[in-house]
Amino acid sequence: MEIVRPQSHRNLFSSNDAVSVPSLPLYRSAPPLEVRLEDFESFAIDRLRVLKGISDGLSRGKKPEEMEKLVKELWKVNMRHQHASEVLNKDIISHFVLRLVYCRTEDLRKWFLSMECALFRYRFRFLTPEAQRAVMDNFDLTCRAVNNVEFESIKEKLGQVARSMGQPSPTVDAIFYKVPFEEVPELVAGRKVFISQGYAYVAMNQVVSLVATLFRSQLSKTLILTNRVAINCCRKWTSSIREQEKHRLTPIVEALSSSYLGPDFSQPREYAEISLKDIDQVAKSSFPLCMRHLFDKLKEDHHLKHGGRMQLGLFLKGVGLNLEDALAFWRAEFSKKVGLEKFEKDYSYNIRHNYGKEGKRTDYTPYSCQKIISSTPGAGDQHGCPYRHFSEENLRAALSRMGVNSRAMEDVMDKVRNRHYQLACTLTFEALHGMTCDAGINHPNQYFSDSQKILQPKKDSSAQNLVTARE
Secondary structure (H helix, E strand, C coil): EEEEECCCCCCCCCCHHHHCCCCCCCCCCCCCCEEEEEEEHHHHHHHHHHHHHHHHHHHHCCCCHHHHHHHHHHHHHHCCCCCCCHHHHHHHHHHHHHHHCCCCHHHHHHHHHHHEEEEEHHHHCCCHHHHHHHHHHHCCCCCCCHHHHHHHHHEEEEHHHHHCCCCCCCCCCEEEEEEHHHHHHHHHHHCCCEEEECEEEEEEHHHHHHHHHHHHHHHHHHHHHHHHHCCCCHHHHHHHHHHHHHHHHHHHHHHHHHCCCCCCCCCCCCCCCCCCCHHHHHHHHHHCHHHHHHHHHHHHHHCCCCCHHHHHHHHHHCCCHHHHHCCCHHHHCCCCCCHHHHHHHHHHHHHHHHHCCCCCCCCCCCCCCCHHHHCCCCCCCCCCHHHHCCCCCHHHHHHHHHCHHHHHHHHHHHHHCCCCCCHHHHHHHHHHCCCCCCCCCHHHHHHHHHHHHHHHHHHHHHHHHHHHHCC
């Protein structure tokens, strides 16, 4: 695979042989094609949206039928291409780019392996029986179809297994495969197959378990192998990339695993404009826990270290606090501890800098959940994600102060223990607002904006009722 400039691009498969390629690739080796740098990044981001959508759905406990619908929609929305002939190319390219990105650490490999296997399972189920058999033919399966004579000899046993799962007994035209039982551990553990003399008899509608196990084993090995190529697999992989593209490619690979895929909230959104007189009220009603904690510590100590000032300051900028009010807000708090002169000398520059009024005049964007979660607060720091960085005792106390009831709190803590920090924040939002957040919380400013959308109509209605009563 070679990275090229935008003017050059060739297809992975010609129109003559594309029909022979299975619609569900097994990604055994990187394809021999040239990839535009723009496609290298955009294809990977689109696939990442699919994988993260699957991760969120699974962690929220969606039912199998709900997950199937979700995966279909995620794939349809994100993996389409304006040229139908390029859809398969996009599928394969995006997988190998993300394999490169996620091979670097054990945690990254584990997440990528789990999500790609889940995606493979659903996509296999969506195929026709003929297409499923075509995929099976591409695996080196140590199995064979059960013939009629053998089927008749075990028909009753197969029927007992089917009935135990609430399914009808198999008929003579049913297709079963005889495979070594260790190749279908999921079915064996769930007592969903008949086993005899070391072999499991797998129905055609259960074959997904067999091929998914093989796919997982294959992908797991290749991820480890990719990582072993060099300590920095990106550097090794890019050794064959044109020299002038290395400085552009490496940052893309290093950033993709922690990419935030939503809006940047650099500008205030609808319902997201606050003034200095409103800030105390909206902090209590619509700030996520990470920002509520920083806000409260600032009010308590009249000081925050650099990481906390950046996290809270950019958040406030994103929800609509203008530069003049921001300076007044920070000045009022800091001057109580360091004095007005020291504030103007040491701190006001950074506030103006965040608003693009100093230095490079960059319009800095508020931090996403992913950036906040991945931060490493030190001693005396208050920034970071409370769901990740707080002790359980401190987190429970903070949630209680926000008004999260005991039942909801246990659900939140369960997600925290499983390291689903953004989902824990989503459950907190739902508990406080009495409303489901299907999209999940991915950004503190999204939390604020969604909260205001819910609360603002209630405020407007209450105000209207008060006017009516007076009249």
